[in-house]
Structures are given as C-alpha cells and as structure tokens.
Amino acid sequence: MTVKALVGDNLSCRRGFKLLFEGLAVSAAAGRALVVVGPNGAGKSSLLRILAGLLAPTSGTVRLDDGSSGGGESVGEHLHYLGHEDAVKGALTVAANLAFWRTVLGGGGLQVEEALEEVGLGGLGRLRAQVLSAGQKRRLAIARLLVAKRPIWVLDEPTTALDVKAQARFAAFGRAHLADGGLLIAATHAPLDLGPTDELRLGGRP
C-alpha cells in the first residue's frame, strides 16, 4: 500500500505532572522529511513514540492517510522506529542480528550482506555484535531500515555516535527513501541534509 501521509490530530502528552505538549497537529507527507526540533526534555521522543504507536497519547489520534476513505489501518506494520537503543544483541553475530530483523520485520529490502556493505560494515558480518563500537552498532541499527522495506521511518536522533562520513551516508539513505515516496520523521539536534524538509518546533515555553 502507498502511504500518503501520517497525521496526528490534537495530540497531547502528559508525563507525570508535566504537560509536554497539547493540541499539537502533526502531518508528515510522503516525499518530505519532517524534522522535530526542540530543547532536551521538550517531548520530541515522546512525540515520536506516539506517532509510532509505541506510546498512547494523553489525547488525540494518529492515523495513516493512504488516499482511500477507509483508514483504520494499524500504523505499526508500516513503519520503522529507530530509538535511542540499537536493538542489537551482543551475543549474536552482526549478520545474525540483521537477518533476524529482516525476517521479523518482513524483509522486502536489501539482502543482509548488501545492507552491511551499504552502511559500511562490509566484512564484519561474522563478528559478534558486542565487539562493535557505539557508532558501528548505530550503523547496524540503521541497516535494519534497509533490509525491511517500510514506507514510514520514525527516527529518534538517528545520527548519534556516527562520524561525519557516516552521517552524510545516512542522509543519502534518507533522501533515497523520500525520493522513493517514503515518509521520514526525525528528531535531531544535528542538521541533516534530507532535501525538502518541514520543521516542527517543540517547547519554547518556560
């Protein structure tokens, strides 16, 4: 199915006693990156988790716009969520980690070897993932986006721990995904060259 937009209506989020945001309207359209910016603790991660369906909003709804009038599709199966943690098991090999996610998330993208090559981990497939550096683990997590083809990418500070070259490479993956008609929502502090970009600013209130 082709997803035209991921829309959040009237979203509010309360964590404990703190109201992070309220009445927020979010819309990410296919082909345009949506970058969420704001100071630490402004609710960027919470917003992304809400959009990915991993956290229930205090109020409001998240829906997919696929052009039909039906709607009601579950969001989860159509998106990749890349959080702060890399979802990498140190005891397994690099290739086994990626092959696992390829099967579980539905595949349809690159082969494991190709994806490792793309993110710059070519030839490291047989190593245990625990020997990887933080940046290499991040690359392995990013490879997950490439092995399973899904139209929506929700990325929470995706370039943490990546070196400059890997950041540029990552931005290229993002641009290719958008050019392919995908959606991309990212929270980030570092400027990413993702092509046409909308910006959503959270926080600013004292």
Next chain:
Amino acid sequence: MIAAFLAIVRRDLALSLGSGGGAGLGVVFFLSVVTVVPFAVGPDLVLLARIGPAILWIGALLASLIGLERLFASDAEDGSLDALTLSALPLELTAAAKGLAHWLATGLPLVLAAPVLALMLNLEPAAIGAVVLTLLVGTPAVTFLGLIGAAFAGAFRRGGLLIAVLVIPLTIPVLIFAVSATQAAVVGPVPFGTPFRVLAGLALFALVLGPVAAAAALRAARA
C-alpha cells in the same frame, strides 16, 4: 508470520544457550534441590520414595521460574521490544514464541534430568515414568504462566521477587494435579488418567492464557 515466529524462537534459543545465556542455571538449581533433600530427610528409603515425586516437582517448579525476569526485560532495555512490537506478528504470538524458546532452553532439560535425579530419591520405574510424563506436560504450563510475570517485570522494570509472587499462586493447580497424578500411578486409588487429564487441560489453558495476558501487560505499559 510463521517465519517471524520461528526467527524469534531461534534467536532466543541461541541467546540463552550461548555464553552468558543462563540456560543451564535451572538444571543446576534443580539438581541442588533434589540432591540436598535425601541428606535433610535422612536415609529412610520408604519415606524418600513417598515424597520423591513432590520433591521433584517442587524443584522443577522453582527452577522453571529462574531466568523469567530477564525474558522481556532484556528486550525492553536494548530497544528490541519496540522493534518486535512493529512486526506483523501479533504481540501475543511474539510472547508465545519467547515462551516456547524459554521452555526449550530451561524446561525441557528439567524433564530430561528428572529420571536421573529420581533414582537418587529411590523412585520405582512406574513412578519415574509418571513424574517424567507430568513434567513434560506440566512444565510448559508453568513457563507460559510465568510469561505473565515476565511481561510485568519487563514492562514495569521491576524484576526479582515480583515474578515469584505473581506466578507461584497461578501454578498451584498445576502442582496439585501433577503430583496427584504421580501418586495415582504408584498407589492409586484413582487411575493415573483422571488427574493427568486435568493437568493436560490446565496446560492447554495456560498455553493460551499466558501469551494473551503477557501481551496485555506489555500493551498496558505503553499507556
């Protein structure tokens, strides 16, 4: 979907059987409990044979709970649980796959070790056969009921004691019917089949209830 289910089973098996996985811990605990009982009870062979099935079951029950608190917690901590949630596989089946892998790694070895340990408790062949059969049917029930506690521990980041407090009460019926089936096989008067069928029913019930309740707990933690 079947491929995803099998992939989770295979990964969890590889993780728990690999180094630092802790699959052997349950068997070692089982072995220790059963070994110390004859020393504590004394050299009364008749008494040992009479309480043997109960000792084996208590040991297996407690050994089955070992490692459960990490079952979902480790996936929750490293972000795997978020990605697993986004699979096309329903969360219930994800929980069932993890339960199956956990049983294969920790429950099945208990069943295989039981005949050897039963010799130390002076059990006769009929009783050994009955204990092994009840363990084979009953330990999956214990593991799958344990999924409920495991999901709570993973979802709310509270481990340890919570599992025992939550899960042991749920497993009491399994324990009662498993031990009474063994007693029935040895001394009667009811035939072995009567309590054993109830045990099998309880096991089937647990196989369904455990994953559904575990998935509900994991979902509730997202609110």
